[in-house]
Amino acid sequence: MIDLKYNARSFCRLGQSGSICGMAIPAAREKYPIKVLSADMSVAAGLDRFKKLYPDDFYNVGIAEQNLIGISAGLASEGFRSVAVAQAAFITMRAFEQDRQFMGYMNYPIINIGISSGFALTYFGNTHYAIEDLAIMRSIPNMMVLSPADAGAAVKAFEKALELNVPTYIRLTQGLMPPIVYKEDFEYAPYHITEIFGEGHDVTIFATGSMVHQCIKAAELLKEEGINCRVMDVHCLKPLDEATILDACNSKLLVSVEEHNVVGGLGSAIADVLASQEKHPRLLKLGVKDCFSTVGDYNYLLEQHRLTAAQIAEDIKKYI
Amino acid sequence: MSEKLQQDSLWIRRRIIELAHNAGANGSHTGGSLSLVEILCCLYSNCDIASDGTHERNRLILSKGHGALALYATLERYGKLSKEDTDTFETNGTKLFAHSSRIVDKGLEFAGGSLSLGLSFSVGVALAAKSHGYDNQIYVIVGDGECNEGLVWESLMSISNYGLNNMTIIVDNNDLQSDGFGSDVMNSKPLTDKFSAFGFDVHEIDGHNIDEITQVLNTKHTNPKAIIAHTTKGKGVATMENNPSWHHGIVNDVIYNEAMLNLNGGTA
Numbered sequence: 001m002i003d004l005k006y007n008a009r010s011f012c013r014l015g016q017s018g019s020i021c022g023m024a025i026p027a028a029r030e031k032y033p034i035k036v037l038s039a040d041m042s043v044a045a046g047l048d049r050f051k052k053l054y055p056d057d058f059y060n061v062g063i064a065e066q067n068l069i070g071i072s073a074g075l076a077s078e079g080f081r082s083v084a085v086a087q088a089a090f091i092t093m094r095a096f097e098q099d100r101q102f103m104g105y106m107n108y109p110i111i112n113i114g115i116s117s118g119f120a121l122t123y124f125g126n127t128h129y130a131i132e133d134l135a136i137m138r139s140i141p142n143m144m145v146l147s148p149a150d151a152g153a154a155v156k157a158f159e160k161a162l163e164l165n166v167p168t169y170i171r172l173t174q175g176l177m178p179p180i181v182y183k184e185d186f187e188y189a190p191y192h193i194t195e196i197f198g199e200g201h202d203v204t205i206f207a208t209g210s211m212v213h214q215c216i217k218a219a220e221l222l223k224e225e226g227i228n229c230r231v232m233d234v235h236c237l238k239p240l241d242e243a244t245i246l247d248a249c250n251s252k253l254l255v256s257v258e259e260h261n262v263v264g265g266l267g268s269a270i271a272d273v274l275a276s277q278e279k280h281p282r283l284l285k286l287g288v289k290d291c292f293s294t295v296g297d298y299n300y301l302l303e304q305h306r307l308t309a310a311q312i313a314e315d316i317k318k319y320i
Numbered sequence: 321m322s323e324k325l326q327q328d329s330l331w332i333r334r335r336i337i338e339l340a341h342n343a344g345a346n347g348s349h350t351g352g353s354l355s356l357v358e359i360l361c362c363l364y365s366n367c368d369i370a371s372d373g374t375h376e377r378n379r380l381i382l383s384k385g386h387g388a389l390a391l392y393a394t395l396e397r398y399g400k401l402s403k404e405d406t407d408t409f410e411t412n413g414t415k416l417f418a419h420s421s422r423i424v425d426k427g428l429e430f431a432g433g434s435l436s437l438g439l440s441f442s443v444g445v446a447l448a449a450k451s452h453g454y455d456n457q458i459y460v461i462v463g464d465g466e467c468n469e470g471l472v473w474e475s476l477m478s479i480s481n482y483g484l485n486n487m488t489i490i491v492d493n494n495d496l497q498s499d500g501f502g503s504d505v506m507n508s509k510p511l512t513d514k515f516s517a518f519g520f521d522v523h524e525i526d527g528h529n530i531d532e533i534t535q536v537l538n539t540k541h542t543n544p545k546a547i548i549a550h551t552t553k554g555k556g557v558a559t560m561e562n563n564p565s566w567h568h569g570i571v572n573d574v575i576y577n578e579a580m581l582n583l584n585g586g587t588a
Contacts, residue, residue, distance in 0.1 A: 035451075067471060074440075074442060077445060
């Protein structure tokens with residue numbers, strides 16, 4: 001474990017990327033032979049402190065995500081712990097073949113950190129939205145795929161990736177002050193889905209990343225109307241905790257919610273598990289319905305795709 | 321030395337044809353393997369390329385993975401692969417297929433095949449060596465066709481940026497690729513000017529002339545070194561030389577006999 005005290009409020013101030021890059025990576029460097037690489041995204045990611053502390057362990061490869069992963073692999077092949085940081089859209093899509101070759105096929109345990117996934121880059125437009133990254137990264141053999149719900153959980157995910165030393169994609173989103181989901185320090189169980197809200201067997205909502213917070217609020221709204229919802233944080237999409245999904249089959253309705261295309265992401269992963277069962281509840285897949293977006297601010301984008309807490313609650317009500 | 325390497329080259333060419341013949345209908349990349357032979361001989365004879373797994377070892381990374389057959393035959397000639405190993409070429413379950421796997425203790429440093437990835441990987445290896453303070457050299461072979469790939473140029477930019485004078489890049493410049501002559505498909509000339517502009521010490525040589533290759537490999541360099549080695553695809557086998565259809569082809573009995581006759585000093 002790295003020497004870093006859990007403080008939900010200070011992590012929140014820094015955001016997911018700032019907490020990992022500004023706090024967790026410098027702390028981890030004291031124990032691990034880390035090399036950090038970025039494709040011209042070090043300032044936005046919050047790497048300035050690391051660069052000042054360890055100038056010889058940071059490489060800015062320029063706006064060149066493919067080379068970012070290739071060089072990270074070369075360093076990993078020599079025993080360094082490579083951490084590659086770039087925008088989620090480009091570190092997964094521009095560098096997809098490099099991710100497959102070096103992290104998948106050659107199995108180098110690079111920690112690949114994609115910042116600003118989903119709709120985080122609002123007015124930058126669709127070129128900068130990452131709504132396919134979970135689908136494509138999940139499709140690579142050997143890849144662990146993590147999608148933490150808040151800044152504290154992001155730090156936990158990074159610590160676990162370092163400890164397990166396997167090829168890992170960490171999907172980060174939002175800027176500074178993302179809503180806090182995990183107020184207190186907690187034991188991060190890899191490969192497990194975490195139940196974080198609610199009780200009863202009416203509805204089980206599986207959410208990931210930014211949607212965990214929205215789903216807790218949605219469940220609170222539904223509870224006022226007498227509908228019991230459990231909210232499950234799927235912070236690890238691969239390997240997927242199939243047992244917990246099957247246990248939830250005693251619910252009347254299953255729901256998946258992701259700031260991601262409904263093709264290939266969390267909903268698809270859950271559907272794959274359910275498909276082999278003789279009987280299972282219906283699965284309502286909420287997310288981006290396989291389309292590009294009309295550009296606007298973050299709430300505008302969530303509303304467009306019916307991903308605000310109120311809309312999630314409304315859509316669930318239609319199915320029960 | 322030169323005479324011994326010429327004999328080695330001939331042995332390796334014969335072995336390439338034998339293994340391609342054994343592969344039969346699976347086909348193999350004979351043309352681009354035959355263009356590489358003298359370059360590989362000279363590297364293994366002059367440059368202390370090691371397969372002992374030590375971090376300080378000099379390495380050869382074949383980014384042009386399509387030339388793996390030449391590398392297998394060369395490693396057999398120099399005792400790093402056994403005949404039993406190379407006899408598995410393109411048989412079910414083999415690790416020695418058209419593009420190599422990474423098997424460091426057999427001298428295979430990279431899982432090649434997807435062009436340009438090996439060069440990018442090598443930049444990380446060279447940075448790691450610098451970071452450790454090693455005094456070793458990372459040799460990388462790329463093809464001129466491979467230089468169509470954008471990642472080659474990202475890599476060259478970064479080699480120059482980081483001042484990686486522990487890298488030597490050899491371009492197997494045979495001017496042929498899958499669809500035909502490079503100048504017809506996608507003209508990447510002049511490579512020398514381009515490598516110079518990227519900050520390399522550049523040498524242009526005849527890639528089949530053992531004395532020239534040896535001399536340029538032994539030339540000291542303060543900048544990253546690039547060797548543009550002009551070669552003939554299919555070198556040594558008349559029907560394959562400069563013939564685009566031998567990028568990947570099937571060596572049947574007739575071709576095999578012709579090729580062996582050529583390699584024994586006769587004409588078909």
